[in-house]
Amino acid sequence: MNRQIRRVAVAVGVMMGALLLNLDYVQVLKSDAYRNDDRNSRVILATYSRPRGQIVVEGMPVADSVATKDELKYLRRYPSGPEYAAVTGHYTRDYGLDGIEATEDDVLSGNDPRLLGRRIADILTGRDPQGGTIVLTLNKAAQDAAYKALGGRRGAVVALDPSTGAILAAVSSPSYDPNLLSSHKSDDVAKAWRAYNADADQPMLNRALLQNYPPGSVFKVVVAAAALKRGLKPEEKIPAPSVLQLPESTVPMKNFDGEKCGDGQTDTLQDALAISCNTAFGQLGMDLGTDSVRKQAELFGMDGEQRKTPLRTAQSSIGEVVDQAALAQTSIGQRSVVATPLQVAMISAAVANDGVLMKPYLVQREQAPNLSTLHSTDPELLSTVLDPTLDKMLQQMMVAVVKNGTGKKADINIPGVVVGGKTGTADNGPTDHLNAPHAWFSGYATRQGVPKIAVAVVLENAGVTGSESAGGAAAAPIAKDVMTAYLNDAASD
Amino acid sequence: MPVAAKQAALVNGERLDDAARRRRTAELAMLVFAVGVVLAAEAIVETTQEGRVNAHLATYGLVPLAAGFIAHLIVRRFAPYADPLILPCVVFLNGLGLVMIRRLDVGEMMQARERGLDYGGDAAPSQVLWTAFGLIGFLALLAIVRDHRVLQRYAYTLALVGLFFLALPAVLPARFSEVNGARIWIRIAGFSIQPGEMAKILLTIFGAAYLVAKRDVLSLAGRRFIGLEFPRGRDLGPLLLAWLLCIGVLIRGHDLGTSLMFFGLFVVLLYIATERASWVVLGLILFSGGAFLAYHLFANVQVRVSVWLHVFDDANNTGYQVSQSLFGLGTGGLFGAGLGGGHPEIVPLPATDFIITSFGEELGLFGLVAVLCVFGLLIARGFSAALAVRDSFGKLLTAGLSFSLALQLFVVVAGVSRLLPETGLTTPFLSYGGSSLVANYVLVALLLRVSDSARRPAVATPVAASSPSLPPVLPVTPVTKGGAS
Numbered sequence: 001m002n003r004q005i006r007r008v009a010v011a012v013g014v015m016m017g018a019l020l021l022n023l024d025y026v027q028v029l030k031s032d033a034y035r036n037d038d039r040n041s042r043v044i045l046a047t048y049s050r051p052r053g054q055i056v057v058e059g060m061p062v063a064d065s066v067a068t069k070d071e072l073k074y075l076r077r078y079p080s081g082p083e084y085a086a087v088t089g090h091y092t093r094d095y096g097l098d099g100i101e102a103t104e105d106d107v108l109s110g111n112d113p114r115l116l117g118r119r120i121a122d123i124l125t126g127r128d129p130q131g132g133t134i135v136l137t138l139n140k141a142a143q144d145a146a147y148k149a150l151g152g153r154r155g156a157v158v159a160l161d162p163s164t165g166a167i168l169a170a171v172s173s174p175s176y177d178p179n180l181l182s183s184h185k186s187d188d189v190a191k192a193w194r195a196y197n198a199d200a201d202q203p204m205l206n207r208a209l210l211q212n213y214p215p216g217s218v219f220k221v222v223v224a225a226a227a228l229k230r231g232l233k234p235e236e237k238i239p240a241p242s243v244l245q246l247p248e249s250t251v252p253m254k255n256f257d258g259e260k261c262g263d264g265q266t267d268t269l270q271d272a273l274a275i276s277c278n279t280a281f282g283q284l285g286m287d288l289g290t291d292s293v294r295k296q297a298e299l300f301g302m303d304g305e306q307r308k309t310p311l312r313t314a315q316s317s318i319g320e321v322v323d324q325a326a327l328a329q330t331s332i333g334q335r336s337v338v339a340t341p342l343q344v345a346m347i348s349a350a351v352a353n354d355g356v357l358m359k360p361y362l363v364q365r366e367q368a369p370n371l372s373t374l375h376s377t378d379p380e381l382l383s384t385v386l387d388p389t390l391d392k393m394l395q396q397m398m399v400a401v402v403k404n405g406t407g408k409k410a411d412i413n414i415p416g417v418v419v420g421g422k423t424g425t426a427d428n429g430p431t432d433h434l435n436a437p438h439a440w441f442s443g444y445a446t447r448q449g450v451p452k453i454a455v456a457v458v459l460e461n462a463g464v465t466g467s468e469s470a471g472g473a474a475a476a477p478i479a480k481d482v483m484t485a486y487l488n489d490a491a492s493d
Numbered sequence: 494m495p496v497a498a499k500q501a502a503l504v505n506g507e508r509l510d511d512a513a514r515r516r517r518t519a520e521l522a523m524l525v526f527a528v529g530v531v532l533a534a535e536a537i538v539e540t541t542q543e544g545r546v547n548a549h550l551a552t553y554g555l556v557p558l559a560a561g562f563i564a565h566l567i568v569r570r571f572a573p574y575a576d577p578l579i580l581p582c583v584v585f586l587n588g589l590g591l592v593m594i595r596r597l598d599v600g601e602m603m604q605a606r607e608r609g610l611d612y613g614g615d616a617a618p619s620q621v622l623w624t625a626f627g628l629i630g631f632l633a634l635l636a637i638v639r640d641h642r643v644l645q646r647y648a649y650t651l652a653l654v655g656l657f658f659l660a661l662p663a664v665l666p667a668r669f670s671e672v673n674g675a676r677i678w679i680r681i682a683g684f685s686i687q688p689g690e691m692a693k694i695l696l697t698i699f700g701a702a703y704l705v706a707k708r709d710v711l712s713l714a715g716r717r718f719i720g721l722e723f724p725r726g727r728d729l730g731p732l733l734l735a736w737l738l739c740i741g742v743l744i745r746g747h748d749l750g751t752s753l754m755f756f757g758l759f760v761v762l763l764y765i766a767t768e769r770a771s772w773v774v775l776g777l778i779l780f781s782g783g784a785f786l787a788y789h790l791f792a793n794v795q796v797r798v799s800v801w802l803h804v805f806d807d808a809n810n811t812g813y814q815v816s817q818s819l820f821g822l823g824t825g826g827l828f829g830a831g832l833g834g835g836h837p838e839i840v841p842l843p844a845t846d847f848i849i850t851s852f853g854e855e856l857g858l859f860g861l862v863a864v865l866c867v868f869g870l871l872i873a874r875g876f877s878a879a880l881a882v883r884d885s886f887g888k889l890l891t892a893g894l895s896f897s898l899a900l901q902l903f904v905v906v907a908g909v910s911r912l913l914p915e916t917g918l919t920t921p922f923l924s925y926g927g928s929s930l931v932a933n934y935v936l937v938a939l940l941l942r943v944s945d946s947a948r949r950p951a952v953a954t955p956v957a958a959s960s961p962s963l964p965p966v967l968p969v970t971p972v973t974k975g976g977a978s
Binding site: 001002003004005006008009012015016018019020022023024026027028030031032033034035037039040041042043045046069070 | 603606761764765766768805808809816817819820821822823824825826827830834835836839853854857858861862865869872873876879880885888889892895896899900903906907910911912
């Protein structure tokens with residue numbers, strides 16, 4: 001009998017061996033696959049078990065975590081909700097992360113390798129591990145003004161500090177409330193998520209950074225810069241017919257409402273920009289040539305590159321230019337030209353900063369939980385769009401737009417402050433059935449000759465087809481509000 | 494002191510001789526160690542879940558301590574020569590189980606609050622109560638059964654009681670017997686009892702006694718076929734009966750696990766008793782037939798098999814439990830989330846069928862293997878008692894009980910880690926569940942009883958000597974192979 005008992009014992013040993021081998025397979029070989037499976041909620045539950053770091057604007061949190069009594073120990077809150085949603089993004093259990101929450105997740109969650117030493121110290125001392133803090137470049141006054149001025153209309157505002165590239169405001173409108181998505185009640189979250197996605201106004205679309213629009217007439221600043229480079233002077237007369245016959249095309253280019261520019265045959269470069277003369281810039285572009293226009297657009301940032309601020313941006317570019325007719329339309333910011341509001345703000349920022357374009361950025365500092373700095377963003381040169389002497393001329397032309405031209409409503413009456421800008425009214429939609437045009441304004445303000453703020457405003461479908469007034473009437477006042485709020489804020493000193 | 498006087502003193506329980514005393518001291522030391530580990534585990538759970546060590550440490554740390562100490566005193570009094578390793582293993586597993594059950598109470602309460610559901614109530618306090626009942630069973634067995642051979646005399650009575658237990662839930666109306674689709678319960682006055690657990694022990698005793706009596710017939714008569722000695726057709730009776738019984742359990746109870754357990758156990762008993770591998774082959778053939786029948790007859794068997802084969806195909810419905818179990822084990826990885834640091838409550842039934850997953854998730858592969866090693870130690874000590882004991886009945890009984898522990902553990906762990914289809918058995922000593930805990934304490938008491946008799950100094954044991962009414966050890970008639978037919 002003993003021999004059989006021993007054999008049974010050996011069989012039991014073999015069974016145990018099989019179990020151990022299988023556990024090795026499940027817990028070691030397949031460990032990563034199982035841990036990161038979408039249907040496994042344990043990892044996300046673990047990330048909820050420690051307070052996520054704050055996202056801070058001028059010392060005040062726009063995203064923070066509070067302790068709860070739920071299974072998920074910490075709730076993500078957005079004290080200003082929709083106003084900062086285009087930047088903060090959202091933090092959800094079932095629908096992933098977006099915005100700064102996503103791009104700075106390592107620091108916020110505390111998983112960043114630079115925080116490893118601290119995490120070990122936390123474990124040893126029994127302190128609750130925490131995430132790091134993200135300090136944004138945003139200016140509360142500018143952001144408030146932009147959010148308020150947009151008032152829920154479809155559009156976006158982006159403001160930059162021209163001398164550094166720091167993003168001072170980034171608002172997408174209408175916005176959504178990330179608090180509804182970070183809730184721990186999955187049913188409520190699902191309901192909000194479905195509602196936002198079904199909304200025709202697309203509140204979760206980041207119009208400030210991720211939406212490309214035809215820039216329309218604001219693109220004329222780029223063409224003007226190329227012309228100055230070619231040796232033209234602002235006072236020089238350029239051809240400006242009332243109707244421009246385009247080569248190999250039956251559709252002529254006209255001005256809005258068929259208006260005349262200058263004397264009906266020619267106009268000065270400066271006046272053509274001030275009154276936003278389409279035919280003058282169409283001809284100018286054709287005279288400059290595709291390479292020249294494209295090169296200048298690329299210098300301004302419309303190079304088809306995807307930027308990281310660290311939020312991703314849509315790729316702005318002038319697109320394909322197939323012939324001279326296309327070039328003429330490209331030169332007035334139509335045809336295949338696309339730009340994000342951030343890109344349009346970069347055009348004014350470069351002009352305001354004596355032709356030096358700085359790389360836009362949104363994160364000022366990454367901080368460890370003890371507030372020591374992990375990383376501080378230094379301003380970075382992106383390109384030189386014009387020599388300072390030529391740029392002064394372009395500034396003079398953009399100031400003329402605001403003083404005497406289409407952008408009067410952006411002017412600010414503060415001593416020492418000078419505002420320059422350009423309006424735009426961009427046709428969009430299918431060629432046979434145009435939607436109401438988008439209203440644009442891109443401009444900047446200097447104080448005592450120092451560039452302070454550049455801003456771009458877009459209002460979707462805010463104009464009337466055939467009228468140039470939309471940009472100046474609808475978008476310029478918003479830009480004025482944002483610039484005024486910033487100039488009156490201590491942060492601009 | 495003359496040997497007779499020593500024995501007299503021992504029977505009166507007044508003094509132990511040196512060998513016994515050394516064993517019991519070792520047992521006590523290891524018990525203290527085991528309880529120390531349990532206390533540490535409970536302290537870790539409390540710090541992780543509640544931020545500080547609190548009053549529960551007293552309850553869930555001291556219960557294993559008290560249980561271990563009481564059990565130790567019982568063994569010291571009634572089975573002084575028994576293997577000193579068995580009891581510490583049991584107390585260790587029971588204690589860890591308690592810690593995990595309480596930890597899951599907290600987890601499930603938070604989960605219920607999260608989902609806005611009512612929380613069913615704590616399981617840990619009743620498990621403490623059942624531990625006490627388990628100790629009573631332990632004491633009763635060691636105190637009443639002073640020699641395991643006595644059980645041989647009651648083999649048929651015990652078998653009838655066992656069959657009654659087994660059949661009772663199946664004949665009761667579903668409202669008294671059905672939990673989660675399996676009709677293997679008796680539910681009265683708020684208590685749920687799974688009589689099958691006790692039936693397992695009773696039928697093992699019967700099987701051992703029956704086979705010891707019949708082993709000659711079963712092992713000697715037969716004919717050769719492909720190198721193996723096969724039994725005669727009319728000797729197949731017991732095996733077929735066991736097979737039919739298991740199918741019956743399956744049909745009425747929808748309980749795949751218990752059915753598999755019983756059959757495996759009976760085949761192994763047959764093999765050890767007859768010393769012939771042909772029974773294993775026959776057993777496997779019958780098992781395959783049964784499995785084939787079960788698969789085609791019962792929808793729930795088909796579901797479990799399809800979940801086993803394609804667990805992630807229906808991961809949110811039928812495959813939810815097993816896939817979440819795999820996720821839990823995988824997330825635990827090598828080192829685990831730490832006690833109280835994981836989310837074992839995500840897997841349905843985390844404290845009963847899937848408590849192994851709960852340990853795997855929080856203790857990792859290392860911790861789970863350590864727990865399995867403690868089981869391995871317990872089972873190995875059982876087999877070692879089976880080898881050491883002198884009578885055939887004792888050998889068969891102990892080997893059978895040890896194998897039943899091993900088989901149950903194997904089926905459970907293989908089920909939750911998808912080596913085999915999941916069958917819904919509980920893990921001995923770890924899982925929440927009163928009947929299982931009580932039955933397993935009785936099982937261990939039996940192991941200790943046999944171990945005690947095996948390790949008793951080789952003088953004529955007083956009980957045996959003074960009980961002429963016991964059946965004599967069956968004489969082994971020398972027979973040449975393939976002789977009588």
